Amino acid sequence: MQLNQVKAVVTGGASGLGYAVAQHLVANGGRVVLFDVNEEKGQEAAKALGTRFMRTDVTAEDGVAANVAAARDAMGGLNTVVNCAGILGAGRMLGKEGPMALNTFATTVMVNLVGSFNVAKAGASLMQGNEAGEDGERGVIINTASVAAYEGQIGQAAYSASKGGVVAMTLPMARELSRFGIRVATIAPGIFWTPMVDGMPPQVQESLSASIPFPSRLGKPDEFAATVAFILGNRYINGETIRLDGAVRLQPK
Template identity: 55%
Template structure:
């Protein structure tokens, strides 16, 4: 799909993978972008940088997403691309020293990562289905962010791994269902990336993390995630697939 002059929505776009993806779609693809995030300060800065618009949203809340997406569509038009990058994590054992894991903590991760991705998907897919198709019969592309934790979740990652595993499992049935509208559905399962959270860690800790990555033996760069998004958008025959982006990393138990 050629996205020049078309509208793209990116959630979690105030920083990290989302911000870099928004830059690639605008600067490399010529799209106009809607920046979705809860961080208004950083989100507005990215939107200003790219000539886009910022929209504050809680992706896990139906009313918030419905109202915000309607506002974005009124301002910029229906999206041709949605990239779900909004997400959170938590580190907690199912049974720890202080007893069982707090259920609310598990539910929060599932709600933001999995329910939030589905929430944005359902609303944007509906908007895409009502748009005019391009010359190839395509109306849109939806890309969600999974994780290698979906396949090799570590001890303490039960909530995060479950949420990302849900995204993996959602991708194919969504692609099959939305095929009749000319909407493709994909996901990326990144490994260890140099996001703002990891950038705050000491250099020796970063080196320790990257030491388990076969090739290249370093943390992933957000620009590399964005490059894969661009390739997925451009290739109309790529559909229903989850692509690992991890330097051949396979996570150990802990």
């Protein structure tokens, strides 16, 4: 798909990787609607990009279906979903204050995994009716996992479970949606410069950078956005998860 034909919903679009994706798509002539729970940052981001924001909690089934339809109407179509909304949900199973509350685990899985599925299915449900393009393509769904799906650290049981689920659902979704010409791919980022890392002390940032083989620095949100663009542009990528991590392999802690 050419970037100037993209009509995308980008979740988590108010911040970090989602914002970078939206910026890249808009800069290349695509249309974007930002979904996020953070109203203030979402409005700000939409203003900066000259695009629209719809306050959306990715875990809400009816709200997502309604807003995906509204986004389609606002853009005059929908052919792309990029799932970037996510939370860290860090915490030990047996923490200093006792065993992890089940709600912490469940909320992490709910936002990162169930939320991604929820937006993907609402998007696919509309995209299946699109006019077929080249090769019969009707749409693309791109999810965001994490390298923690493969080598989660201590304190990442919930996060890794949620991201592992995102990796695992990529192929069955791609297989099922192939009859509609809708592709599904996932990106598993390593450690990226986002507002989360910006707030860390310099020595923590340096030690994080040193752990990355090459290039020995954190990933740039632009590099994530470029990978989204690559997936959109290369129709033969389907059902796959791409690690984007400078060859980092997370240590136990």
